[in-house]
Amino acid sequence: MARLKFLCDTDRCIECNACATSCKNEHEVPWGMVRRRVVTINDGEPGERSIAVSCMHCTDAPCVAVCPVSTLYQTDIGVVLHDKDICIGCGYCFYACPFGAPQFPRATLFGTRGVMDKCTYCAGGPEENGSEAEFRKYGRNRIAEGKLPICAEVCSTRALLAGDGDVVGEIYRERVVARGFGSGAWGWKTAYYPEQDA
Amino acid sequence: MSESVVVHGRDFVKYRIGGAIVAAVLALALVWQVYEIFNGDARTIPEVRWGATVYDGTAVGSQDEASSSLLASQALAERTRFQAERYQTGPSPSAEQPDYSVVPDIYMTTSPMAFGEEFTESWARFSEGTGAMLHAPQRIIGISSLPYPGATIFERPVARDWRLGMADIATHLGALAILGMGFLLALMLAIRGRVPIAHGRSTRTVQRFGLLERTTHWMTSVSFIGLALTGLVIAFGKTLIMPFGEEALGAVGWIATWGHIMFFPPFALGILVMAVMWTGRNLPERRDLHWLRVAGGFFSDGGPSPPAKKFNAGQKLVFWSAVLGGLLMVASGVTLMFPFYWANLDTLSWAMLAHAVAGLLLIAIFVAHIYIGSVGMQGAFWAMWTGRVDHNWAKEHHALWLVQIEARNGKDPT
Numbered sequence: 001m002a003r004l005k006f007l008c009d010t011d012r013c014i015e016c017n018a019c020a021t022s023c024k025n026e027h028e029v030p031w032g033m034v035r036r037r038v039v040t041i042n043d044g045e046p047g048e049r050s051i052a053v054s055c056m057h058c059t060d061a062p063c064v065a066v067c068p069v070s071t072l073y074q075t076d077i078g079v080v081l082h083d084k085d086i087c088i089g090c091g092y093c094f095y096a097c098p099f100g101a102p103q104f105p106r107a108t109l110f111g112t113r114g115v116m117d118k119c120t121y122c123a124g125g126p127e128e129n130g131s132e133a134e135f136r137k138y139g140r141n142r143i144a145e146g147k148l149p150i151c152a153e154v155c156s157t158r159a160l161l162a163g164d165g166d167v168v169g170e171i172y173r174e175r176v177v178a179r180g181f182g183s184g185a186w187g188w189k190t191a192y193y194p195e196q197d198a
Numbered sequence: 199m200s201e202s203v204v205v206h207g208r209d210f211v212k213y214r215i216g217g218a219i220v221a222a223v224l225a226l227a228l229v230w231q232v233y234e235i236f237n238g239d240a241r242t243i244p245e246v247r248w249g250a251t252v253y254d255g256t257a258v259g260s261q262d263e264a265s266s267s268l269l270a271s272q273a274l275a276e277r278t279r280f281q282a283e284r285y286q287t288g289p290s291p292s293a294e295q296p297d298y299s300v301v302p303d304i305y306m307t308t309s310p311m312a313f314g315e316e317f318t319e320s321w322a323r324f325s326e327g328t329g330a331m332l333h334a335p336q337r338i339i340g341i342s343s344l345p346y347p348g349a350t351i352f353e354r355p356v357a358r359d360w361r362l363g364m365a366d367i368a369t370h371l372g373a374l375a376i377l378g379m380g381f382l383l384a385l386m387l388a389i390r391g392r393v394p395i396a397h398g399r400s401t402r403t404v405q406r407f408g409l410l411e412r413t414t415h416w417m418t419s420v421s422f423i424g425l426a427l428t429g430l431v432i433a434f435g436k437t438l439i440m441p442f443g444e445e446a447l448g449a450v451g452w453i454a455t456w457g458h459i460m461f462f463p464p465f466a467l468g469i470l471v472m473a474v475m476w477t478g479r480n481l482p483e484r485r486d487l488h489w490l491r492v493a494g495g496f497f498s499d500g501g502p503s504p505p506a507k508k509f510n511a512g513q514k515l516v517f518w519s520a521v522l523g524g525l526l527m528v529a530s531g532v533t534l535m536f537p538f539y540w541a542n543l544d545t546l547s548w549a550m551l552a553h554a555v556a557g558l559l560l561i562a563i564f565v566a567h568i569y570i571g572s573v574g575m576q577g578a579f580w581a582m583w584t585g586r587v588d589h590n591w592a593k594e595h596h597a598l599w600l601v602q603i604e605a606r607n608g609k610d611p612t
Contacts, residue, residue, distance in 0.1 A: 001268075002270075002274045003321055032346070034346055037346070039339075039340040039341070039350060040340045041338060041340035041341075042340075058242075059321040060321075060322065061242045062360075065240065065241075066360075067436075068432045070440065070448075073244075073246060074243070074244040074245065075244050075247070076244045076311060083444075083448075086448030088432075088451040088452050089455065091550075094348070095364075095543070096360050096361040098353055100349075100354070129308065144307075145304070145305070145306070146273045146277060146306060147277065148278065148281075152281065161278075162281070163275065163277060163278025164271075164274055164278045167275050168281075169328050171281060171283075172331065173331060174282070182331070184331050185331050185333055187333070188331075192321065192324075193322055193323075
């Protein structure tokens with residue numbers, strides 16, 4: 001079975017934010033929330049790197065484990081989805097997320113954050129695949145059409161890779177061999193292999 | 199002294215039968231809770247299966263589960279290949295135009311599935327090639343051009359520990375504390391019976407709590423029970439309410455979230471008034487040690503009841519858990535009510551964990567308080583309800599306080 005993952009090649013990301021923008025547009029993500037963003041470290045100094053991050057769709061996902069209701073659930077391709085009709089906006093998933101993925105529309109009002117929103121890996125939600133109701137709540141369902149997330153497919157430098165983890169790893173390793181360097185798959189240990197020692 | 203004992207704890211037969219039944223039920227609940235700790239369901243496992251069908255022009259073709267999953271898998275894996283270098287998969291002037299329709303007219307479906315454990319297990323293992331390309335987990339916070347709270351985070355591995363603390367430690371610890379406390383109290387009621395007014399009811403009563411004291415007590419207690427119940431829904435709703443359906447849990451959870459905020463102002467006010475009103479009488483004294491050493495004389499009907507002023511050592515402990523615990527709950531709760539006003543994500547995480555653990559322990563402590571103030575001790579409830587207690591009750595539990603009161607009344611006989 002395919003196990004879908006995200007990999008951002010920090011040697012290639014140029015902080016163009018096309019992933020964040022196209023995601024926000026594709027899914028019509030409301031104001032105040034963003035499902036994917038670009039983080040830059042050592043900005044303006046030697047060793048500056050940028051990396052695009054969103055929900056990583058973790059193995060043994062901590063957000064699913066801490067959800068006090070049953071909003072979050074995982075699918076057999078690894079994608080973690082959420083049910084907006086059940087969410088109570090408690091914010092536990094945000095505290096448990098190693099990548100700061102969950103977003104809340106009103107993060108400042110008396111703890112009533114509103115219903116959580118996060119990256120769906122372009123796989124919609126519990127509503128019928130491709131339905132209008134699904135689009136309004138969760139955005140486009142590209143996976144149902146056999147496509148991969150727009151953020152990766154739109155990436156001009158092919159820094160952001162999405163899809164079957166084995167194929168993604170293979171593409172990355174071929175690339176590292178061809179160019180002779182690579183700083184590794186950032187976040188993969190935390191996201192996908194929480195138990196095994198590296 | 200023991201000859202004059204006219205009421206024995208063991209005489210409360212109906213109470214003792216009730217206690218035995220509750221103890222048996224809570225013992226079962228405890229066994230179940232211990233089983234829950236070790237049944238190994240703490241891991242997240244997939245619940246939904248993806249499959250694929252191919253639109254053949256007239257109807258969506260049907261396939262068996264296995265081949266449908268395989269087709270979905272294959273379509274996604276082949277699509278992934280397109281992200282390889284341009285000279286391999288294009289678009290590039292020097293490469294052939296690839297056929298992007300890997301599986302034409304594919305349509306993916308979802309359905310519930312069982313047995314997800316194997317998935318999680320196989321995902322968690324990596325091959326040698328993957329192991330070599332992993333970047334060491336570390337806390338990475340940078341800058342971001344996007345103006346959202348938490349947008350600068352790339353990775354905080356500590357979040358996985360938070361999950362452990364919340365979902366695996368706090369929840370089970372709290373359930374054990376609350377059920378365990380309930381079980382011990384019910385067992386005590388069954389074996390020992392109520393703590394009686396050993397010399398029987400007298401004809402006289404003494405004023406113990408004034409109107410302000412009682413009003414504050416009941417305002418705080420009602421809001422505490424409201425906070426506790428709504429908090430318990432959030433902590434244990436998945437176990438207690440899920441059997442009635444996910445939608446029910448969502449609805450009750452939403453009410454609990456709002457209710458939790460509504461009950462907060464009277465609780466905070468009550469804690470504040472109590473602290474002002476009662477701190478002076480609750481400062482520790484030397485005789486408190488003696489009281490604690492003999493456990494307040496609660497386990498024998500005619501034994502020496504250690505003399506106490508208005509509040510004995512047990513009541514002082516309850517007071518300080520209410521005030522200090524309450525302040526911790528209010529401080530962490532207000533921090534969580536205003537996310538990112540003065541606390542960053544790490545502070546919020548700690549506040550949340552402290553709030554959960556302290557809240558669960560306070561519930562366990564106040565189960566004991568409610569017990570001893572109602573069924574556990576004969577005559578105790580009326581102190582807080584009407585404000586007046588039986589003269590013999592006062593003599594047996596608060597001898598020094600009674601002397602003070604009578605001395606004052608003697609000077610001013612009205």
